Amino acid sequence: MPRNQFFGFFLFSKCLTYSSKSYKNIISALSQPASPRRKPMDETTDKQRMECHVRWMIRRDMPEVLAIETESFEFPWLEEDFIRYFRQRNCIGAIAEHDNRVVGFMVYELMRKRLHVANFAVAKEFRRRGIGGQMVAKLISKLSSQRRRRIVLEVRETNLPAKDFFASLGFRVLFLLKNHFGESENAYLMQYML
Numbered sequence: 001m002p003r004n005q006f007f008g009f010f011l012f013s014k015c016l017t018y019s020s021k022s023y024k025n026i027i028s029a030l031s032q033p034a035s036p037r038r039k040p041m042d043e044t045t046d047k048q049r050m051e052c053h054v055r056w057m058i059r060r061d062m063p064e065v066l067a068i069e070t071e072s073f074e075f076p077w078l079e080e081d082f083i084r085y086f087r088q089r090n091c092i093g094a095i096a097e098h099d100n101r102v103v104g105f106m107v108y109e110l111m112r113k114r115l116h117v118a119n120f121a122v123a124k125e126f127r128r129r130g131i132g133g134q135m136v137a138k139l140i141s142k143l144s145s146q147r148r149r150r151i152v153l154e155v156r157e158t159n160l161p162a163k164d165f166f167a168s169l170g171f172r173v174l175f176l177l178k179n180h181f182g183e184s185e186n187a188y189l190m191q192y193m194l
Contacts, residue, residue, distance in 0.1 A: 050098055050129040054138040057093030057105060064102035065095065072121040082107070085118065094138065096122070096131050104131045108139065110148070115139060117153035136169050140192065149194045154180060154187040166190050 057065065062079060069076040077085075085091050085107060096104035104122035108115050117139070122131045139151055154177060155162045163173070171190040180187035 048129065050103075050126065050131060052096040052098045052103060052131050052134055054094055054096050054135055057095045057107075061095050061102050061105075065093075065105045068102065068105060068121050068123045069119070071124055077119060091118075094135070096135050098126070098131070104135055106135050106139070108151075112148075114148055114150040114152055115142065117151060120153070132165060133169060136166075136192075143194050145194055151192040153190055155190055156181060157186040157188060163188060163190070166192075 062082065065082070066076075066079060082093070086093060088109070090110045091107065092110065093105065093107045095102045102123075103126040105119070106117060106121075107119040108117045120132070120135070122135075143149055143151065151171070153166070153171075155166065157176065167173070167190075169192070171192045174189045174191050177187045177189055179185070
């Protein structure tokens with residue numbers, strides 16, 4: 001499979017189930033060594049860079065998180081989906097906050113040797129201001145050469161801005177997951193590795 005490089009902004013990954021065949025492909029791809037990586041581009045091309053504080057997500061953040069989720073995705077998670085996800089011991093939610101306002105969020109799983117990003121979004125009016133890059137930097141800071149060395153996520157094949165955004169931060173496309181989001185849409189498995 002070609003290992004294309006992309007550049008740009010924003011993402012998400014929604015489906016957490018894999019067929020046994022795609023699971024074997026994923027495990028195989030994750031065991032490959034990382035290739036040398038470019039320095040991340042600055043995503044703040046359109047507007048002025050904005051500093052934010054990335055912290056744990058708490059219950060009172062949920063209305064703003066749901067608003068961002070709804071404006072960002074064709075098939076958004078419901079509050080029950082978030083709650084069900086957070087009931088798992090290894091799942092964590094974080095938000096990006098600017099002036100006491102939630103401007104972005106991410107949901108990820110702590111796996112034995114990697115982090116898996118399940119959901120990631122930035123409010124539309126705050127995109128291309130460095131918010132997403134700061135959230136990814138926080139995730140990267142959680143990696144270590146002794147334990148978790150990689151971050152993986154799935155991006156809809158049609159979500160070019162998301163592929164571009166993550167590629168600009170050093171993620172690479174490993175391969176295409178056929179029918180990952182149902183019969184009608186494929187996904188790219190992307191990985192960042194220390």
